[in-house]
Amino acid sequence: MLNYTLRRLLMVIPTLLILVIFAFYLMRLAPGGPFTSERPLPPAVMANVLERYGMDEPLYVQLWTYIKNIICCFDFGPSFAQKDRTVNDVIAQGFPVTLTYGFWSAVFVLALGVPLGIIAALRHNGFWDYTMTGLAIFSQIFPNFVLAPLLVLLFTLSWGLLPGGGWNGGQWQYIVMPAIALGTSYMASVARLTRGSMLEVLGSPYIRTARAKGLPERTIILRHALKPALLPTLTYMGPVFVYMITGSVFVDVFFSTGGIGQDFIDGAYSRDYSILLGLAILYAVLTFALTLAVDLLYAWIDPKVRAGLS
Amino acid sequence: MKRRSFLAAALATTCLTTPAIAADIPDGVTLAEEQTFTYRTLDEFSSFDPQVVEDVDGSNVVRDLFEGLYNQDADGNLVPGVALNHEASDDNLTYTFTLRDNAKWSDGTPVTANDFVYAWQRAVDPELASPYAWYMELMSIENGASIIAGDMEPTALGVSAPDDTTLVVQLSQPLPYFTKMVTHATTFPAPKWAIEEHGAQWTRPENMVSNGAYVLTAHVPKERSVRSRNEMYWDNENTVLDTVTTFVIGDEAQGLTRWRAGEVDMTDIPAGQYPALAEEFPDEAFALPRLCNYYFNFNLTSGPEAFKDVRVRQALAMAVDREVIVDRVLQGGQFPAFSFTPAATAGFETPDVDMAGMTQAERDAKAKELLTEAGYGEGGEELSFTYLYNTSEAHQQVAIVATQMWKQKLGVDVTLENQEWKVFLETRGAQNYDMARGAWCGDYNEASTFLDLLTTESGYNDAKFSNARVDELMAEAKSSKDPQPLYTEVEQIVAAEMPVIPIYHYSTNIMLSDSIQGWPINNVEQNWYAKDLYRVAD
Numbered sequence: 001m002l003n004y005t006l007r008r009l010l011m012v013i014p015t016l017l018i019l020v021i022f023a024f025y026l027m028r029l030a031p032g033g034p035f036t037s038e039r040p041l042p043p044a045v046m047a048n049v050l051e052r053y054g055m056d057e058p059l060y061v062q063l064w065t066y067i068k069n070i071i072c073c074f075d076f077g078p079s080f081a082q083k084d085r086t087v088n089d090v091i092a093q094g095f096p097v098t099l100t101y102g103f104w105s106a107v108f109v110l111a112l113g114v115p116l117g118i119i120a121a122l123r124h125n126g127f128w129d130y131t132m133t134g135l136a137i138f139s140q141i142f143p144n145f146v147l148a149p150l151l152v153l154l155f156t157l158s159w160g161l162l163p164g165g166g167w168n169g170g171q172w173q174y175i176v177m178p179a180i181a182l183g184t185s186y187m188a189s190v191a192r193l194t195r196g197s198m199l200e201v202l203g204s205p206y207i208r209t210a211r212a213k214g215l216p217e218r219t220i221i222l223r224h225a226l227k228p229a230l231l232p233t234l235t236y237m238g239p240v241f242v243y244m245i246t247g248s249v250f251v252d253v254f255f256s257t258g259g260i261g262q263d264f265i266d267g268a269y270s271r272d273y274s275i276l277l278g279l280a281i282l283y284a285v286l287t288f289a290l291t292l293a294v295d296l297l298y299a300w301i302d303p304k305v306r307a308g309l310s
Numbered sequence: 311m312k313r314r315s316f317l318a319a320a321l322a323t324t325c326l327t328t329p330a331i332a333a334d335i336p337d338g339v340t341l342a343e344e345q346t347f348t349y350r351t352l353d354e355f356s357s358f359d360p361q362v363v364e365d366v367d368g369s370n371v372v373r374d375l376f377e378g379l380y381n382q383d384a385d386g387n388l389v390p391g392v393a394l395n396h397e398a399s400d401d402n403l404t405y406t407f408t409l410r411d412n413a414k415w416s417d418g419t420p421v422t423a424n425d426f427v428y429a430w431q432r433a434v435d436p437e438l439a440s441p442y443a444w445y446m447e448l449m450s451i452e453n454g455a456s457i458i459a460g461d462m463e464p465t466a467l468g469v470s471a472p473d474d475t476t477l478v479v480q481l482s483q484p485l486p487y488f489t490k491m492v493t494h495a496t497t498f499p500a501p502k503w504a505i506e507e508h509g510a511q512w513t514r515p516e517n518m519v520s521n522g523a524y525v526l527t528a529h530v531p532k533e534r535s536v537r538s539r540n541e542m543y544w545d546n547e548n549t550v551l552d553t554v555t556t557f558v559i560g561d562e563a564q565g566l567t568r569w570r571a572g573e574v575d576m577t578d579i580p581a582g583q584y585p586a587l588a589e590e591f592p593d594e595a596f597a598l599p600r601l602c603n604y605y606f607n608f609n610l611t612s613g614p615e616a617f618k619d620v621r622v623r624q625a626l627a628m629a630v631d632r633e634v635i636v637d638r639v640l641q642g643g644q645f646p647a648f649s650f651t652p653a654a655t656a657g658f659e660t661p662d663v664d665m666a667g668m669t670q671a672e673r674d675a676k677a678k679e680l681l682t683e684a685g686y687g688e689g690g691e692e693l694s695f696t697y698l699y700n701t702s703e704a705h706q707q708v709a710i711v712a713t714q715m716w717k718q719k720l721g722v723d724v725t726l727e728n729q730e731w732k733v734f735l736e737t738r739g740a741q742n743y744d745m746a747r748g749a750w751c752g753d754y755n756e757a758s759t760f761l762d763l764l765t766t767e768s769g770y771n772d773a774k775f776s777n778a779r780v781d782e783l784m785a786e787a788k789s790s791k792d793p794q795p796l797y798t799e800v801e802q803i804v805a806a807e808m809p810v811i812p813i814y815h816y817s818t819n820i821m822l823s824d825s826i827q828g829w830p831i832n833n834v835e836q837n838w839y840a841k842d843l844y845r846v847a848d
Contacts, residue, residue, distance in 0.1 A: 032732025035441060037364075038749075040739060040769050044459040045443045052439035082531060083357040084513045093531055152564070156571050164568040166557055167533045253560035258533030262560065266353070271732055 034080035077274035087278035094260035098247030105183035117194025140188035238294035349576035360498035376498035402484035423471030425499035523841035550844035579819035597643025601752035602816035628677035647812035663805035694723035695744035700734040775809030
């Protein structure tokens with residue numbers, strides 16, 4: 001198990017390197033640069049600006065300097081668009097924001113999605129099944145760009161209960177709507193996944209055996225059926241969780257949270273290369289970490305997988 | 311022998327009689343207990359460093375945090391800032407500013423002429439590499455260009471401080487509008503000691519030292535910034551608003567929603583919604599003239615052969631019904647344009663051009679005639695080209711309407727192409743287009759900020775229009791005492807040659823809560839100072 005974890009961790013290094021090189025060159029394929037503007041800079045001014053950011057060097061030199069600075073000093077370079085700040089500043093400020101509402105959104109997804117799925121499976125083809133499935137499908141067809149304005153219309157304009165946006169240091173009133181808007185469609189997916197796999201597990205021979213032994217239904221569901229039934233949900237939630245904590249572009253822009261989701265899109269538009277690279281690396285590292293965590297959880301939940309690893 | 315300029319004389323008297331230009335509160339107005347103002351900005355600011363900031367929203371904040379030589383009043387006229395007055399030499403190459411002796415930085419240090427010298431040298435210093443270094447070049451400050459090019463040391467810049475309250479500026483050529491340019495953020499003073507101590511982090515609220523009516527007290531990038539009254543400001547007793555807060559709200563519609571919810575006092579009006587909002591909130595929806603124009607560029611070098619014929623350019627220009635674009639499509643109080651320079655520009659009289667005096671029916675008839683004469687349209691060669699614009703709903707609507715007019719009236723076939731902003735800029739800048747959208751906002755309130763674009767050497771002349779007479783007139787205008795006749799002639803040449811089709815002149819559409827008073831609605835540059843605003847009780 002330890003061996004497996006170490007092997008996985010070692011694989012991160014070459015993968016990240018490939019990612020950085022690929023992203024570095026790919027971004028520069030797009031026409032225009034960080035200093036292209038409606039008011040083209042006079043050549044002498046442009047030369048000074050490029051020199052200041054080391055962009056007068058050949059690309060491979062820039063790439064090498066970039067990688068070197070990360071390894072030596074954990075320095076991801078300056079932002080081109082927010083001139084007073086570095087990529088580290090931008091991520092240090094924006095990531096905690098998306099992490100916070102992403103985390104609560106994930107809690108919302110699991111706390112609501114899993115029970116809904118289980119209830120639907122237990123009442124298979126009954127009233128509750130249809131109600132839950134209906135609710136799930138309804139939430140899934142509600143994309144966040146429809147849901148978010150609706151939430152604001154109700155909670156802010158009509159009832160005056162919640163502020164229409166902002167972050168204000170992460171007070172709960174500012175987290176509710178972003179978390180719900182971000183999570184609702186995932187919640188629906190989780191409910192449907194849980195229902196499906198629960199039904200499958202409930203129909204399997206070992207559950208029948210458990211029932212034949214006369215175990216109480218509660219024990220059968222909670223001790224024997226739930227754990228394996230959650231595996232597909234877990235697989236699904238790994239990458240989704242990464243997506244949630246790095247923020248959705250739409251939610252960040254719409255609710256003006258100041259999270260890093262917005263930087264992805266702003267960085268692309270303004271050709272803020274260093275921000276984009278920094279975020280790509282953050283995203284990659286989180287994806288690695290979360291998929292590894294999911295794999296290890298698998299091993300913990302499923303004895304078959306555990307046996308395979310060792 | 312030096313002569314005291316009219317402006318200086320006027321300012322000198324102003325200073326003697328009234329202490330300052332600050333919030334002008336009429337009698338009988340009850341002020342609100344909490345003097346706050348909150349408004350929406352679209353994006354995070356580029357910087358709070360006066361020499362580095364490049365965006366309009368950032369400049370609005372910097373104008374409150376720092377005070378330059380002169381400020382603008384509600385009509386855009388110059389009023390004393392740190393400088394009380396100035397004198398210009400006879401050849402208009404040397405300007406001597408007299409600074410007030412009671413101006414202080416927020417840490418209590420007096421503001422001296424040396425703070426300006428440091429700031430101006432900093433602006434052109436290749437080491438800072440400010441993208442706005444070009445502004446100093448535009449101001450024609452002696453040796454500015456050579457310093458930017460790295461051929462001279464920043465200390466060689468034509469600006470000096472013989473004593474603490476005297477600033478002497480040396481220009482390389484006379485510039486009639488020079489004093490108007492010192493209200494711009496790039497020219498604001500900078501605190502050398504704070505910058506040297508904190509480096510690039512000097513603009514953080516905890517490190518920043520500033521000399522304006524406000525100090526930066528909080529900044530959460532992409533979310534909010536808060537500025538509070540600067541107790542050290544020389545005119546602090548006349549400042550009314552205590553705090554000014556900005557919220558970054560990327561979505562325009564959401565900005566409006568939060569305005570309706572009372573979370574912000576001011577926000578932009580989303581395109582096309584002005585008429586409805588003006589009806590719903592007659593006292594709070596504003597359409598104010600703005601120093602920007604909107605035009606179509608003909609590619610005169612590598613564009614279609616037909617564009618080389620002035621009759622074709624004239625025909626296309628005439629067939630665009632600007633009233634329809636302004637009143638039916640944009641609906642935001644914009645102004646149909648037949649001149650390149652907006653009518654709102656100070657001291658500029660819109661010249662008479664033939665097209666402006668005709669009815670649209672007459673223009674349409676004339677357009678058909680011209681196009682046929684040139685051998686295109688009905689019975690002639692088919693005219694088709696591509697119109698390029700940057701991706702945006704408003705630009706798309708203008709493009710569809712204009713090209714539809716050409717199709718119906720002249721039988722011209724236009725393909726629309728839109729590109730993402732930076733791709734668009736590259737394509738247009740490299741003249742890889744037939745016809746492309748153009749727009750320009752004035753850097754200062756004088757016609758040359760627009761007309762210089764049409765000179766051969768201008769880096770912003772995307773049409774690649776080149777006319778020796780225009781170049782000559784614009785060069786002459788630089789040192790002329792009364793440049794208006796020169797500008798009139800340039801506009802007439804442009805109307806005759808039609809290298810670009812002026813479509814409309816902009817307006818600013820904002821929702822401003824009626825509890826906020828003192829807004830400079832007549833200032834076409836929309837340079838506002840929070841110290842001039844106040845909140846009235848509901």
